[in-house]
Amino acid sequence: MSSEESRMKSEIESHALELLVPIDQYLAAGVHIGTYVCNKAMREFVYRIRPDGLYVLDVRKIDERLRIAAKMISRYEPDKIVAVSVRQYGHQSVKKFSQYVRSKSITGRVIPGILTNPHLEYYMEPELVVVTDPRADQQIITEAFRIGIPVVSFSDTDNRIDGIDLIIPANNKGRRSLALLYWILTRQVLRERGELMPNADLPEPPDAFETRIGGKA
């Protein structure tokens, strides 16, 4: 564990903050690891900058935003939500999220016009879009922008925030990180809806949300 990780852990323990999952689990999945680039809008979520220039996100803010995003998602009808991941590392996470939350999902390429062209076979009219990576999922953000529906997005330090209405700051590059983030979000949405007891967990662990490529974990 690096120095800033141990410092963050001790700060959280000293303030007796209750996170959605233990701080060790967050750090092991690497949800706090940012990039070497940071946008101005994302600077408020940065905990510190490592000597080599890597931006480290604040776990407390990630946790807080996950709770808020879950509250927002739980206010919508399940079939009016669509979760999107163009990047392969988010496919399994998005599918599992949709399975538990009973929402729609788009994995892989987003067909242009999916939200704007009623003549398409795959046309849908959601009321909320959950995005994994704003850079890869630019198409769905543009279409949501055009028809005026809110967008909730996981954003890393180097992501642009145009067209996004609620940012969840997190490492959206890592496989384990995405798996844990979607697992927490799913569990929290079900808790907010009352489908899961306040202290209950999902029947599957976060590993089940992880995309396996080539048969490897």
Next chain:
Amino acid sequence: MPAMQNAYPSTKLSVHDTVKTRTCTSCKKTISPDEKPVIFLCPNCGKVEIIRCNMCRKQGVKYVCPVCGFVGP
């Protein structure tokens, strides 16, 4: 000769009577009726409608919930 009466009295209504004007939560400007803003309940408290115009959305301008003080996006 009787005075001419307007056959279509509803046409006398002003635009403000017929169109509900909306104000952007971020920039406080009136949103034009042909613009399609995003409208959602405050993500934190869910008590107030947050309205964001296209320009504020595009530029990522912050919005503040008047009830709970939540700052987004």
